[in-house]
């Protein structure tokens with residue numbers, strides 16, 4: 103039962119991520135694996151995408167690693 107609930111939450115989360123990337127016009131780049139984590143350089147996917155910020159006109163992305171999130175916020 104618990105496993106099933108987690109699956110549902112994850113699906114909703116992915117749909118929101120897809121919608122978000124579509125809204126900023128980068129869903130194609132996301133699908134092609136052209137976006138990287140600004141901290142560790144890992145390819146950003148729907149699964150590991152965690153955060154985004156805008157810096158001097160550039161969009162910077164962060165994956166879901168705890169270390170990356172910590173560095174990304176500072």
Ligand SMILES: [Zn+2]
Pocket residue numbers: 139140141142143144164165166167170
């Ligand atoms: Zn990272």
